[in-house]
Amino acid sequence: MQEAINVGLCGLGTVGSGVVKILENHKRDIVHQVGCPIEVKKILVNDVNKKRDEAVDSALLTSNVEELVEDPEIDVIVEVMGGIDGTYKVLEKALQNKKHIVTANKDMMAVYGAPLLQLANENQCDVRYEASVAGGIPIIRSLTDGLASDRINKIMGIVNGTTNYILTKMMDEGRTFEDVLEEAQRLGYAEADPSSDIDGIDAARKVSLLSTLAFSMPVDLSDVDVRGIRGMSYDDLAYAEQLGYTIKLLGIAARGEDKIEMSVQPTLVPHSHPLASIKDEYNAVYVYGDAVGETMFYGPGAGQLPTATAVVSDLMDVVKNIRLGVTGRSSVNPQYQKNLKELDEVFSKFFFRLEAEDEAGTFLAITSEFAAHDVSLDKIIQMPKGNDKTAEIVLVTHQASRAQIDDILKKLESLSVIRGIHSYYRVEGEEEQ
Ligand SMILES: NC(=O)c1ccc[n+]([C@@H]2O[C@H](COP(=O)([O-])OP(=O)(O)OC[C@H]3O[C@@H](n4cnc5c(N)ncnc54)[C@H](OP(=O)(O)O)[C@@H]3O)[C@@H](O)[C@H]2O)c1
Known part of the structure; x- marks a missing residue:
């Protein structure tokens, strides 16, 4: 021996x-x-x-x-x-x-x-x-070995079990964020100080590690655009559901030509997308390779x-x-200099939930702002809210850049008919027709 x-x-x-x-x-x-x-x-x-x-x-x-x-x-x-x-x-x-x-x-x-x-x-x-x-999903080895011969274009995944547990319970049981977080802490799924999980920092660390490997570019946590799920409303999940989507906290890293984008944010995915069915504390990572196409890795993210x-x-x-006798030979230095996309180069569809005055002209005032920024709308719901002449308006745009969306948000905030912008989230994946 x-x-x-x-x-x-x-x-x-x-x-x-x-x-x-x-x-x-x-x-x-x-x-x-x-x-x-x-x-x-x-x-x-x-x-x-x-x-x-x-x-x-x-x-x-x-x-x-x-x-x-x-x-x-x-x-x-x-x-x-x-x-x-x-x-x-x-x-x-x-x-x-x-x-x-x-x-x-x-x-x-x-x-x-x-x-x-x-x-x-x-x-x-x-x-x-x-x-x-x-945790238990061999995603790093898949990128460095199994898919080493391919060119990875996009990684999209649920890489934080705590937030996936919270979103699953909120949706399935119609409960508030605060209520489920308190339960998750009691059961040991969330830390006493849950900030790193619910504010998306833990997921962003993983996105930066995966991006460095997948795109051979030296990036770090500060390069990731991060928004967590702190204080998310059940109404967001319910409206998304009505429109055919599930909301997940997704880490997204994508390459276009020689630039990359990285983010962690609550994201709507169609019910038909495999990531929509990942429940509780489970993790899943979707990898899109030039040659292999789509692959998904699923399993326990911790434990x-x-x-x-x-x-x-x-x-x-x-x-x-x-x-x-071959140690120290397998790690490869990044091949490219860091090159991140600007906000006007990052595109996706977007979901908005707004509260506005329920009167003639409101709808036109809102949709005009989108049209003025060259952003067209894919889906719209308007619901009267109580008796105080308020309506809830939910919109899903077609593809728009983050810069366009930021500009629209500023304009909407200053519109007199708007009483509040409750939320806006990225939308990924194609729905089934
Ligand atoms: N738990 C998971 O499911 C999971 C999943 C993926 C990654 N990780 C990572 O794995 C690591 C360990 O997590 P864990 O959950 O096993 O932590 P843990 O249960 O808190 O255990 C930490 C262990 O390290 C010892 N320790 C901590 N700081 C020390 C120090 N400064 N000097 C000497 N000993 C020290 C502790 O000693 P005592 O026993 O004496 O307190 C304890 O044995 C973390 O980096 C975590 O992010 C954990």
Whole structure:
């Protein structure tokens, strides 16, 4: 039997415990595939005295990171502890000491991915981060391996389980955003501070990671146009439903010629679109390739064992490379300079929900603003609202640029017949005729 490859595991929480379980439960198959045992030599935790699963040997625990990154017998650091700046420092030290990295940390990768990969190249080390996007779905490997020969033109996906859970419950049970968020926090689907999920930041980190790979362009979180679902009204979902759409928080990254666009925003998709049927905390990523056409990847976006599966598969990949003596050769620097589309180059259909005075001339005043900006309308609903001479008007435009839509919004805000602009969202996909 070949000598074992030793691992320093940073973190023994939800994902870390899953990693230990998979390494133990699937030991025989793993050894068969990689050709040697994989041993966890040290585990970094915050509190070594905390009560833990009995399956873990307490002699492995330490709160001293030096015992992992300075140990010459440790070959790979598996980082599943979270954190950004401090964690990057740990991984930087590990790479300088020629240790390979496997991480599930999208927060850190979205900020420090580029320098980390650069440092790995300089030290002939591997860095793998499959679990950082969509948990158990092997989307990174699909882009870098399975679809490597294709030219990816668009990625569109539900990459945040918490917001998909909230939108599903609001729609299916007719409940308010606040009510479902409170339930999600109670059930552990949402954090005590849910901002990163509901404001779209978590999804935007994943979109920036996927875009860097898919378009071979160095982009980061600040390049993504982000709008979350905080405070979304049930009425938006109900009107969308009436028009044949479901609202999802979609991460969208698309390439046109040599420029790309990236956004995270609530988006209407037709009921017939596969993304419309992704419910609860599940994730799905749609990839459009020049040659392959449309492909969709679906599965659990988080959770102990799905995420740990991605981490251990990455670890096995690194171990195979160590044994073959080919580490540090698989990461490719981005091929293109960053080139982002301007707002007048980003096109889609748009949904608007407005409140306006219910009197003659209102409709004409509103539709004239769209016509004045050369934007035509695809669908319109007008409903009287209560007895106070107010009407709710819901519109879906044909294709328009973000710049045109921003201008129309400004004009509508200043119209005397408008009492409020409740919402406006992007619309994707073609409806069935
Ligand atoms: N949970 C998921 O489903 C999921 C899915 C995809 C990606 N991820 C990512 O995986 C990572 C871990 O998530 P998790 O849910 O497993 O977290 P978690 O349950 O909170 O566990 C974190 C672990 O790391 C240890 N730790 C944290 N900060 C530390 C520090 N500064 N020094 C030493 N030890 C430290 C903790 O020690 P103690 O045990 O002593 O507190 C704990 O064992 C995060 O980056 C997360 O974004 C998680």
